[in-house]
Amino acid sequence: MSSPRTLYDKLWDEHVVRERADGSTLLYIDRHILQEVSTPQSFRRLESKGLRPRRPSTHLAVPDHSVPTIGREAGISDPLARDQVERLRQNCKRHGILFIPLQDLRQGIVHVIGPELGFTLPGITLVCGDSHTSTHGAFGALAFGVGASECATVMATHCLPQRRARTMEVWLEGRLPEWVSAKDVALALISRIGADGAAGHALEFRGPGVTSMSMEGRMTLCNMAIEAGTRIGLVAPDETTFAYLAGRPFAPQGRHFERALDYWRSLPSDEGAVFDRGIRLELSTLVPQVTWGTSPDLAVGIDGRIPDPDDEPDPAKRDRIRSSLEYMGLRPGMAVQDIAIDRVFIGSCTNGRIEDLRAAARVVAGRKVAAGVRAMVVPGSTSVRRQAEAEGLARIFQDAGFEWREAGCSMCVAMNEDRLRPGERCASTSNRNFEGRQGRGGRTHLMSPAMAAAAAIAGHLVDVRELQTA
Amino acid sequence: MAEPFKRLTGIAAPIVEDDVDTDVIYPARFLVLMEKQGLGRYLFHDRRFGPDGTRKADFVLNREPYAAATILISRDNFGSGSSREHAVWALADYGIRCVIASSFGEIFAANCVRNGILPARVPRSAVQPLAEQAERGPFTVDLVRQSIDLPDGVSVPFSIAPSDRESLLNGWDDIDRILALESDAIERFEADRAARFPWLYQDRMQ
Numbered sequence: 100m101s102s103p104r105t106l107y108d109k110l111w112d113e114h115v116v117r118e119r120a121d122g123s124t125l126l127y128i129d130r131h132i133l134q135e136v137s138t139p140q141s142f143r144r145l146e147s148k149g150l151r152p153r154r155p156s157t158h159l160a161v162p163d164h165s166v167p168t169i170g171r172e173a174g175i176s177d178p179l180a181r182d183q184v185e186r187l188r189q190n191c192k193r194h195g196i197l198f199i200p201l202q203d204l205r206q207g208i209v210h211v212i213g214p215e216l217g218f219t220l221p222g223i224t225l226v227c228g229d230s231h232t233s234t235h236g237a238f239g240a241l242a243f244g245v246g247a248s249e250c251a252t253v254m255a256t257h258c259l260p261q262r263r264a265r266t267m268e269v270w271l272e273g274r275l276p277e278w279v280s281a282k283d284v285a286l287a288l289i290s291r292i293g294a295d296g297a298a299g300h301a302l303e304f305r306g307p308g309v310t311s312m313s314m315e316g317r318m319t320l321c322n323m324a325i326e327a328g329t330r331i332g333l334v335a336p337d338e339t340t341f342a343y344l345a346g347r348p349f350a351p352q353g354r355h356f357e358r359a360l361d362y363w364r365s366l367p368s369d370e371g372a373v374f375d376r377g378i379r380l381e382l383s384t385l386v387p388q389v390t391w392g393t394s395p396d397l398a399v400g401i402d403g404r405i406p407d408p409d410d411e412p413d414p415a416k417r418d419r420i421r422s423s424l425e426y427m428g429l430r431p432g433m434a435v436q437d438i439a440i441d442r443v444f445i446g447s448c449t450n451g452r453i454e455d456l457r458a459a460a461r462v463v464a465g466r467k468v469a470a471g472v473r474a475m476v477v478p479g480s481t482s483v484r485r486q487a488e489a490e491g492l493a494r495i496f497q498d499a500g501f502e503w504r505e506a507g508c509s510m511c512v513a514m515n516e517d518r519l520r521p522g523e524r525c526a527s528t529s530n531r532n533f534e535g536r537q538g539r540g541g542r543t544h545l546m547s548p549a550m551a552a553a554a555a556i557a558g559h560l561v562d563v564r565e566l567q568t569a
Numbered sequence: 570m571a572e573p574f575k576r577l578t579g580i581a582a583p584i585v586e587d588d589v590d591t592d593v594i595y596p597a598r599f600l601v602l603m604e605k606q607g608l609g610r611y612l613f614h615d616r617r618f619g620p621d622g623t624r625k626a627d628f629v630l631n632r633e634p635y636a637a638a639t640i641l642i643s644r645d646n647f648g649s650g651s652s653r654e655h656a657v658w659a660l661a662d663y664g665i666r667c668v669i670a671s672s673f674g675e676i677f678a679a680n681c682v683r684n685g686i687l688p689a690r691v692p693r694s695a696v697q698p699l700a701e702q703a704e705r706g707p708f709t710v711d712l713v714r715q716s717i718d719l720p721d722g723v724s725v726p727f728s729i730a731p732s733d734r735e736s737l738l739n740g741w742d743d744i745d746r747i748l749a750l751e752s753d754a755i756e757r758f759e760a761d762r763a764a765r766f767p768w769l770y771q772d773r774m775q
Contacts, residue, residue: 116758117751123732125751127758129769137652139603148744165601179601186603223769230652230676246654246680248743256747258755262730294588295646295672328646330675351768359768394588415644419587512597512651521620531650533592535615 103369105266106335107301110241110366114224116258126261128253129223132209133160133196135180135187136514137228141250142190152254155195159218159349160187162201163208165514168477168504171201180515194254207480207506210234210448214318215482217347221336221363226253231448231530233324237317238344239336239366244325264331265375267300271308273383278563280458281316282450282528282547284308285323286388288380290398295328300376303333303368308382314343315454322449323530326395335367389435389560390532390545392423397532399435401550401562407431426534427542428522435560438544442525443474443555444537446504447511450528450548451479453486459528459552460492462563468500469558475502477509477517501555513538526554571685573740577666578709579639582629583700589643590650591677595659597651608655609662630663640708643670644696648677657684667710669717669727671696682733685740687712689727699725712738 104112117125133141138160145151152158165180175181184201191198199205205212210231213219221239226232228250235242249259269288275281289296302324309317317334324332334340341360344350351359386400397420399406408420408431424431429438445451445459456478468474476496478484484506487493493503510517511529519525519541528551529536532543544560553563599611616628624631630638641647641660647670648656657680660668666686671693673681678688689710691699699719702708706720712734716724735741747755763770 116754119732121731121735123730125747125754127755127762136600137654140605140654140658144744150744177601183601183603220769222766228652228654230650244652244676246652246657246676246683248654248680248683252743252747255744256751256755257759258747258751260732260743260747262732294649298646298672298675325650328649328674351771355768355771359766362766394590415587422586512600514597514600518598531590531592533590533650535596536592539596539598539615539620 103372105368105372105374106239106303106333106366107241107264107266107331110222110224111263113222114241123260123262125258127224128226128257128259129157130218130225131158131250131253132213132218132225132227133158133187133250134164134209134227134229135162135183136164137247138190138250139183139186140247141228141254144248144251145254148255150255152194152196153257158196158254159213160191160196161199161206161209161212162187164508164512166201166507167515168507168509168517171505177515204481204485207482208448208451208508210322211451211479211483214238214314215347215480217344217350220344220350221340222366226259230325231322233330233332234318234322234448236321236324236331236333237314238340239333239363241331243330264301264329265299267297267302268374268377269302269304270377270379271304271306272379272381273308274311275308275382275385278549278567279385279387280547280549281312281319283385283388284380284382285320286390286395286398286545287385289323289327289396290388292327292378294326294394294396297324298328300329301331301333302327302329303374305335309334310337313454314339315452318452319449326530336363387547387550387563389550391427391429391435392420393426393532393534395530395532395545397423398545401435401560403435405429405431405433405435436562437559438524439559440472440526440554441523442519443472443551444477444510444525444527444529445475445548445551446477446479446509447529448479448508449530451477451483453483455528455548456483456487456492459548460495462549462552462567463499463501463556464495466499466556468555472555472558474500474555475504477504478506481506510537526551526560571683571740574666574685574687574712574737576709576711576713577639578707579666580634580637581640581642581669581699581703581708582635582638583642583703584629585642585644585696585700587645588649589647591648591653591656591674592650594648594656595653600653600655605658606662608659609664612659612663639664639666640710641665641668642696642699642703643668645672645693647673649674652676654680657681657686661686669699682736683743685737687729687737689717689729691725691727695725
């Protein structure tokens with residue numbers, strides 16, 4: 100009998116092509132998702148060597164980062180973005196890779212459509228030239244972000260030299276209270292362990308808090324793993340996973356699905372498997388979280404106050420608080436709920452799925468966006484957009500004064516015209532509050548969709564639980 | 570194929586902060602560019618230049634002698650965040666060949682090695698003394714000995730994964746290496762995998 104193994108161990112072991120004495124391993128990569136921003140140089144690298152993709156059918160391409168979210172019927176007006184999307188289309192055509200065009204019903208953010216199409220499966224390795232590829236770990240796939248050079252390496256060889264990570268169990272005890280979500284769990288975890296607190300470790304989320312969570316919630320958790328410094332977040336596949344995948348276009352069908360199920364059921368960590376580290380979070384007492392600084396770990400409960408750098412004994416941490424507050428234009432000691440906002444962004448690969456839009460719409464229904472606030476909803480995919488329209492969510496948002504946009508990364512990466520102006524403050528469901536992330540000089544507060552929706556209504560950061568009982 | 574990295578003598582520019590992310594190193598609005606060359610002008614763009622394009626006098630790369638730096642010094646989690654390799658191409662185009670820090674974003678560090686830039690890891694407590702030494706003169710970073718010679722004559726060690734060190738010393742290209750050494754192993758691996766996991770080997774892309 101072999102010793103008990105974790106989910107990560109099983110995924111890793113199954114993909115080892117060659118192990119070297121120096122600790123590096125040649126790891127087999129099953130699938131690759133491409134977007135327009137991180138691959139032009141990858142194709143050039145491939146072609147400069149006279150190579151072609153080894154197995155074109157294992158790649159899937161879609162434009163998402165630089166595309167407009169409004170007025171698409173007229174095409175892309177920004178010439179650089181248009182060239183980049185066109186380059187991706189041509190590269191895919193030349194190499195026999197499936198390219199999903201902007202007008203296609205399957206278009207959307209890479210980390211939303213991979214799962215939607217059943218391209219993401221338990222037990223596979225999957226990479227993409229995007230750090231939030233950790234999202235796909237929610238299915239029990241070993242999925243991680245890579246650079247453009249490595250995208251070329253995967254196309255040419257289906258392998259990457261990697262080093263085995265240590266493992267870290269994140270045990271989620273209890274159930275989430277109403278209006279508290281996976282995003283709050285992620286922000287609470289990151290604020291506890293730090294923006295590099297999981298570096299070198301593959302995170303596995305376990306416990307009743309995650310088994311009771313939807314696939315959308317699990318994807319939000321794994322998506323944010325990178326903000327804790329690790330490329331890899333995992334959830335063991337279970338009946339929720341299998342029910343989500345059944346019938347998806349690229350998922351195995353019929354007899355193949357049954358056979359895959361047998362394998363997928365063998366993937367969860369064995370009883371007695373040992374993790375290198377562990378942390379436990381109690382969900383039942385968790386309050387909605389918001390960030391106040393320029394790193395995702397600088398978060399506090401909505402009932403909290405902005406920290407005072409003078410209370411911080413460590414000089415490095417003190418400087419970090421001070422520079423964050425300066426950039427963010429906040430005063431030490433002020434109540435988080437007193438922070439007034441100019442903009443609201445609901446969307447992204449973190450929180451642009453149907454469940455996210457439902458949660459936001461529940462808060463917005465029958466209300467109006469506060470005077471002076473500009474709010475937008477950008478669905479994570481065209482399919483999410485269609486579904487939200489069919490469910491009447493789009494109407495709720497529009498009646499309240501939200502802009503209802505087309506699918507893309509939009510104001511999470513701020514490559515298109517969706518961006519903050521200098522000094523503007525945004526309640527955002529995205530994943531990064533870095534300096535300039537949503538536009539030069541823009542100020543970002545990360546939070547859940549329900550909390551961002553509540554902020555849109557109130558005009559300032561507010562506890563959605565109080566807004567809903569008021 | 571990157572240029573082999575053995576030894577580098579140059580000016581080191583300190584940015585003694587934690588979590589210097591790749592959005593700060595290379596702002597997203599320049600990601601529409603499809604070249605690797607010429608990106609140095611966008612390196613740390615919003616820290617280096619004001620909204621009107623003027624140089625900000627307080628940023629380290631705008632001060633002498635640091636404008637000619639070939640080495641950066643930073644603290645925890647340098648290069649965190651986005652996987653954009655543009656951050657590394659911009660460093661390379663500017664002339665940076667080595668980043669010394671107490672830790673790195675994982676994807677960033679891998680991107681550095683693929684482009685011949687040395688990510689040298691030192692203890693957190695060593696960062697501030699290194700920044701002070703940087704004011705006194707150039708450093709010599711020796712990858713063979715895994716040490717940094719400082720202007721005061723002291724030599725401090727750094728760490729790097731053995732496989733990354735070997736890649737940098739030899740200027741290896743991972744595609745060339747893998748195809749040369751492992752093509753047969755990959756063939757065998759795929760044949761075995763296709764037999765055991767046939768649902769991954771259907772021609773499903775219709």
